Amino acid sequence: MAAASLLRFDERVVIVTGAGNGLGREYALAFAKRGARVVVNDLGGSVSGDGSSNRAADTVVDEIRAAGGTAVANYDSVVNGQAVVDTAIKAFGRVDVVVNNAGILRDRSFSKMTEGDWDIVHQVHLKGSFAVSRAAWPHMRKQKYGRIIMTASTAGIYGNFGQANYSAAKLGLVGLSNTLAYEGAKYNIHCNALVPTAGSRLSASVMPEDYANAMKPEYVAPVVLFLCHESCEANRGVYETGAGWVAALKWQRTEGAKLQSAESSISPEKVRDVWDSINDFATASTVDSMNGTASLAASPEANVQQFDRKQALSHRFPTTSYVVSPRNAALYALSVGCNPSAHPEELRYVYEGHSEFGTLPTFAVIPAQVMTGLPGLRFNPMQLLHGEQSVTIHRPLPTEGKLVSQASFVDILDKGRGALAILKVETRAEAGELLVTNVFSLFIRGLGNFGGPSTNDAIPGNVPVPQGAPTHVFSEKTPTNLAALYRLTGDVNPLHIDPEMAKVAGFQQPILHGLCTYGTAARHVIAQCLGGDASRVHVVRGRFAAPVFPGETLETSMWVRSSRIHFQTRVVERDEVVLSHGYVDIVPSSSSNPSASLPSKPEVVEVFERMQANLSQELVRQVNAVFTFALKSAQGSDSRWVVDLKSGAGAIHPPGAQLEGLKVDTTLKLSEDDFVKLARGQLNAMQAFMQNKLKVSGNMMLAQKLSGLFQTQAKL
Numbered sequence: 001m002a003a004a005s006l007l008r009f010d011e012r013v014v015i016v017t018g019a020g021n022g023l024g025r026e027y028a029l030a031f032a033k034r035g036a037r038v039v040v041n042d043l044g045g046s047v048s049g050d051g052s053s054n055r056a057a058d059t060v061v062d063e064i065r066a067a068g069g070t071a072v073a074n075y076d077s078v079v080n081g082q083a084v085v086d087t088a089i090k091a092f093g094r095v096d097v098v099v100n101n102a103g104i105l106r107d108r109s110f111s112k113m114t115e116g117d118w119d120i121v122h123q124v125h126l127k128g129s130f131a132v133s134r135a136a137w138p139h140m141r142k143q144k145y146g147r148i149i150m151t152a153s154t155a156g157i158y159g160n161f162g163q164a165n166y167s168a169a170k171l172g173l174v175g176l177s178n179t180l181a182y183e184g185a186k187y188n189i190h191c192n193a194l195v196p197t198a199g200s201r202l203s204a205s206v207m208p209e210d211y212a213n214a215m216k217p218e219y220v221a222p223v224v225l226f227l228c229h230e231s232c233e234a235n236r237g238v239y240e241t242g243a244g245w246v247a248a249l250k251w252q253r254t255e256g257a258k259l260q261s262a263e264s265s266i267s268p269e270k271v272r273d274v275w276d277s278i279n280d281f282a283t284a285s286t287v288d289s290m291n292g293t294a295s296l297a298a299s300p301e302a303n304v305q306q307f308d309r310k311q312a313l314s315h316r317f318p319t320t321s322y323v324v325s326p327r328n329a330a331l332y333a334l335s336v337g338c339n340p341s342a343h344p345e346e347l348r349y350v351y352e353g354h355s356e357f358g359t360l361p362t363f364a365v366i367p368a369q370v371m372t373g374l375p376g377l378r379f380n381p382m383q384l385l386h387g388e389q390s391v392t393i394h395r396p397l398p399t400e401g402k403l404v405s406q407a408s409f410v411d412i413l414d415k416g417r418g419a420l421a422i423l424k425v426e427t428r429a430e431a432g433e434l435l436v437t438n439v440f441s442l443f444i445r446g447l448g449n450f451g452g453p454s455t456n457d458a459i460p461g462n463v464p465v466p467q468g469a470p471t472h473v474f475s476e477k478t479p480t481n482l483a484a485l486y487r488l489t490g491d492v493n494p495l496h497i498d499p500e501m502a503k504v505a506g507f508q509q510p511i512l513h514g515l516c517t518y519g520t521a522a523r524h525v526i527a528q529c530l531g532g533d534a535s536r537v538h539v540v541r542g543r544f545a546a547p548v549f550p551g552e553t554l555e556t557s558m559w560v561r562s563s564r565i566h567f568q569t570r571v572v573e574r575d576e577v578v579l580s581h582g583y584v585d586i587v588p589s590s591s592s593n594p595s596a597s598l599p600s601k602p603e604v605v606e607v608f609e610r611m612q613a614n615l616s617q618e619l620v621r622q623v624n625a626v627f628t629f630a631l632k633s634a635q636g637s638d639s640r641w642v643v644d645l646k647s648g649a650g651a652i653h654p655p656g657a658q659l660e661g662l663k664v665d666t667t668l669k670l671s672e673d674d675f676v677k678l679a680r681g682q683l684n685a686m687q688a689f690m691q692n693k694l695k696v697s698g699n700m701m702l703a704q705k706l707s708g709l710f711q712t713q714a715k716l
């Protein structure tokens with residue numbers, strides 16, 4: 001091997017505690033052999049911590065010097081860590097590496113263990129490692145370099161009969177190591193925990209002799225040397241080693257189970273009921289930091305975590321079910337601001353006795369919120385913010401019945417400051433008919449920079465709102481208890497209700513659910529642009545640009561363009577856009593019969609001629625223009641048209657077709673009177689057409705098609 005690749009420690013000063021025997025001695029010799037100046041610390045006591053002598057440390061120092069190395073002895077107890085470090089400073093002027101190795105045993109079964117047995121073991125292992133490391137810490141910080149080893153034990157990780165005191169202290173050292181690793185990182189101080197197995201004075205009482213002989217300390221020392229070398233980037237690791245083998249250890253965590261929902265509070269019975277899920281390691285993953293732990297106390301730095309994007313994307317979500325009831329549908333409507341006292345037309349969304357009782361289109365997001373977490377991604381849930389949402393309605397959701405939803409990852413994008421997890425959820429009726437497709441984009445702050453792609457061509461880009469004045473503007477003050485109400489629809493994320501949790505997430509107070517803002521804005525569009533006819537909503541999409549606090553006023557600006565209504569919502573008090581790039585795609589009101597095709601031109605003209613008798617000349621001209629356009633554009637096999645009489649807009653479906661290109665006045669402005677006349681005329685014409693013509697000819701199919709064609713939701 002080339003000399004340049006040898007790991008050398010020239011100029012480095014290394015303290016090894018408990019270096020008079022066993023592993024410590026081996027480390028000291030190995031460091032010295034590679035150029036380090038070594039402080040050989042050993043109190044010279046017995047295995048149980050009794051007595052002291054200079055002999056052990058001196059012998060090792062002599063050995064090092066005899067081999068041409070540099071070493072000094074220190075005979076202090078590690079509890080007096082300052083004295084140990086002072087020896088290094090006095091002899092060599094610095095300290096680069098601390099290997100906390102000193103230890104004793106007071107093995108007893110727990111029933112016989114005295115407080116003295118407990119205390120002395122903790123003193124030497126835990127307090128001693130603390131004391132030496134803390135004394136070295138300011139030197140390492142100042143020189144912006146340090147390597148520290150904490151010696152843990154399999155007894156601490158896994159437990160061992162008769163070693164309650166020792167195992168507790170040893171696992172304590174893992175915790176100490178993990179925290180020093182965080183605190184030292186920015187000073188280039190690395191701290192790792194070692195879990196060695198070797199035949200030594202200490203292990204002689206618990207290890208058969210043959211076995212001990214095979215577990216030579218020489219096999220462990222190379223691992224320690226590598227971890228303490230300046231080229232080694234390992235930090236906050238736990239390494240188990242012995243007999244010429246080394247492995248890294250990590251915690252594992254099951255997917256777990258949610259204990260709280262809007263339907264039930266936390267109880268011991270709930271824990272019992274989900275006990276199998278809590279203990280199901282089949283889908284467990286490794287855990288590397290506090291992200292996502294119940295304590296939620298993670299600092300933003302603690303959220304920086306690597307994850308396997310490919311593995312996360314391959315996760316198969318279980319199918320989930322949701323039972324729609326009139327109560328759920330009405331509760332949702334209330335929680336996005338429906339208020340029949342202020343807006344009588346909204347009674348139909350909150351009163352099951354209403355003749356047209358139905359679900360709001362955005363209610364479709366509720367059955368789709370199926371995940372308790374994002375598999376493969378561990379993070380503090382307070383760092384997750386809803387980024388974007390799109391819902392596509394294939395069929396309006398019923399007000400009663402069982403729905404099943406299936407989620408899948410679309411992608412996980414690297415957005416630098418965060419990861420953007422995009423999930424598609426398809427919701428079907430129990431019989432299998434696809435009702436709704438939701439796409440959730442979830443922005444996880446602090447989880448970015450994982451080296452993944454930042455875009456995905458298959459995901460449609462954001463559509464900016466049009467230039468110019470909006471067609472409609474509507475503002476509404478949200479109730480201060482809106483988030484508390486909205487959470488009862490199912491998203492019980494404490495970010496929206498618990499002031500302490502909101503602070504953990506960096507907000508002064510709980511914020512509104514993004515989907516609540518979304519549902520509210522969609523309601524504004526339905527009321528202002530669709531005459532309250534929610535059945536015409538096909539797609540609702542928007543991006544959450546900034547958080548909303550309950551009690552703020554939401555103002556939605558809308559731009560009606562053909563079959564797409566663009567919208568944007570801002571908080572009036574802060575003049576900040578909170579929901580951007582919004583749009584609602586609409587379908588003809590006859591969409592309940594999507595297989596209908598247009599009747600022939602003469603048939604439509606005849607119907608229209610009958611209507612003309614009741615209409616003003618100007619209206620006839622404008623409606624005629626739309627009819628002509630509709631017939632022209634219907635030449636494509638699957639096109640259907642719609643005239644929204646209330647708003648006066650003519651539109652073609654599917655949305656891709658261009659109205660403007662045909663030079664048709666697409667923004668008919670009808671007065672209330674004209675509208676009523678037109679609608680009455682339509683109905684008369686339809687009646688006449690169906691009774692006098694189709695009935696005679698027996699063409700009921702055509703009659704149905706026409707009835708769909710002229711259907712209007714206007715109330716006469």
Ligand SMILES: CCCCCCC[C@@H](O)CC(=O)SCCNC(=O)CCNC(=O)[C@H](O)C(C)(C)COP(=O)(O)OP(=O)(O)OC[C@H]1O[C@@H](n2cnc3c(N)ncnc32)[C@H](O)[C@@H]1OP(=O)(O)O
Pocket residue numbers: 368369370371384385386387388415417418420423440441442443445454455491493495511512513514515543544545546547548
């Ligand atoms: C399965 C069902 C689960 C449902 C769970 C829902 C859980 C809910 O309980 C949680 C909520 O409701 S949270 C409340 C609603 N959401 C919010 O308030 C978030 C508001 N948005 C923000 O704060 C910022 O936009 C923020 C923080 C998101 C991003 O801001 P910045 O870090 O400043 O980002 P910026 O520098 O502007 O852009 C960086 C890249 O990220 C993209 N991006 C920005 N905002 C985005 C957003 N809202 N959604 C998606 N992507 C977004 C940018 O385009 C940019 O990407 P690129 O670099 O590729 O151009």
